[in-house]
Amino acid sequence: MRLAWHTGFASHARARYGGLGCIVMLHRVRPDCVSPLGVTRSLSITPDFLDTVLSSLKEEGTEFIAMDEMSERLSQGARPGAGRFVAVTLDDGYGDNLHHAQPVFQKHNVPFTIYAAPGLVEGAAVLWWEVVEQLVARSEHVRIPGGPEWRCRTMLQKRTAFHALMRHFSYVLSEVEQLPVLRQMCAEAGMICGVAAERDVMSWRELKQIAGDPLCTIGAHTVHHYNLRKLPPELVSIEMEQSADMIEDRLGKRPRHFAYPYGSVKAAGRREARLAAELGFVSAVTTRHGTIHPEHRASMFSLPRISINGRFQKLVYAQTMMSGATTPMANAGRRVIQA
Ligand SMILES: [Zn+2]
Structure with a gap:
């Protein structure tokens, strides 16, 4: 350019x-x-x-x-x-x-x-891509309930997991499934499903x-x-x-x-x-x-x-x-x- x-x-x-x-x-x-x-x-x-x-x-x-x-x-x-x-x-x-x-x-x-x-x-919807990023940033391991899981200790693993989760949320889950699944993942990680004010x-x-x-x-x-x-x-x-x-x-x-x-x-x-x-x-x-x-x-x-x-x-x-x-x-x- x-x-x-x-x-x-x-x-x-x-x-x-x-x-x-x-x-x-x-x-x-x-x-x-x-x-x-x-x-x-x-x-x-x-x-x-x-x-x-x-x-x-x-x-x-x-x-x-x-x-x-x-x-x-x-x-x-x-x-x-x-x-x-x-x-x-x-x-x-x-x-x-x-x-x-x-x-x-x-x-x-x-x-x-x-x-x-x-x-x-x-609050009926959240900036879910940001929550996914935070979840991966603070976890050493993430799992889709009843689905695949990723180890995320290193930055490389975290980025790989983030992109895989983005694909899963965008193309595997239906739109109405996204938030309940994310809420469950956040609850398992001891984190609130939302972004800072x-x-x-x-x-x-x-x-x-x-x-x-x-x-x-x-x-x-x-x-x-x-x-x-x-x-x-x-x-x-x-x-x-x-x-x-x-x-x-x-x-x-x-x-x-x-x-x-x-x-x-x-x-x-x-x-x-x-x-x-x-x-x-x-x-x-x-x-x-x-x-x-x-x-x-x-x-x-x-x-x-x-x-x-x-x-x-x-x-x-x-x-x-x-x-x-x-x-x-x-x-x-x-x-x-x-x-
Ligand atoms: Zn938009």
Whole structure:
């Protein structure tokens, strides 16, 4: 990526693959990395890095727009012009968004959208991947009840066990089995099945506070942060619709934008895109890699994003990805992937 930027490839790519701009995806924004095994580092960037990226985009003349504006321009048939736009989004509603990210957005007057899952806010769901990491970090041995087990004394063993557990939770267990299984594993390890308050998601009071900022849009992200493709059809629409109902009830404004949890092709397909449209959302974002093009007008419910994450905390990487230079690499040469 560094080579692509310095050889000027990224600026050529911007003309062909940069399109109208991009939707940036963030998760945690905090000064310290909270991943004891380093395995969820990709979900975190520092406020300083966010500041650097926004400053650099501003210098390039990028226009920062909210998701409402992005959807409107796209559906009205915007064509690539001189200036490009960036819409910033943050998934899951981490507490650090309020404490560390909002001040940076305010400093630069940059609109941002937070996709919140009410089940995470109310404790009906947990940030299970973080609990799995903590469980492995503090155990010498972990076992899936009635299933496989792993020794985890060394860092290498711990990382191996973590990735095996992630696969087991993601693909072997059903969505509704995850939490009871994790609770049992935590109980056996003498640990509470949850994350520390300072690392958790925002409470309703905090969400209300940040939603009061005119720069902030709150979007929906299901109730229980389930992988929708793993659910039966009736549950999919309940998860999508109720998350919007609950947010409207608590914050007084119905979310118009949606983000699919996990957001890969394995978690969001045509069925989910059709339901998002039927339920009245205006847009829905995936975690698929790509910039935004006029053709996405026909794919408002499977929009790609550019993840700015902890593994690539260098300005040159962010610039290269946002130029669209990495879009064809991630999508077998295609600019636009339709669901
Ligand atoms: Zn999420």
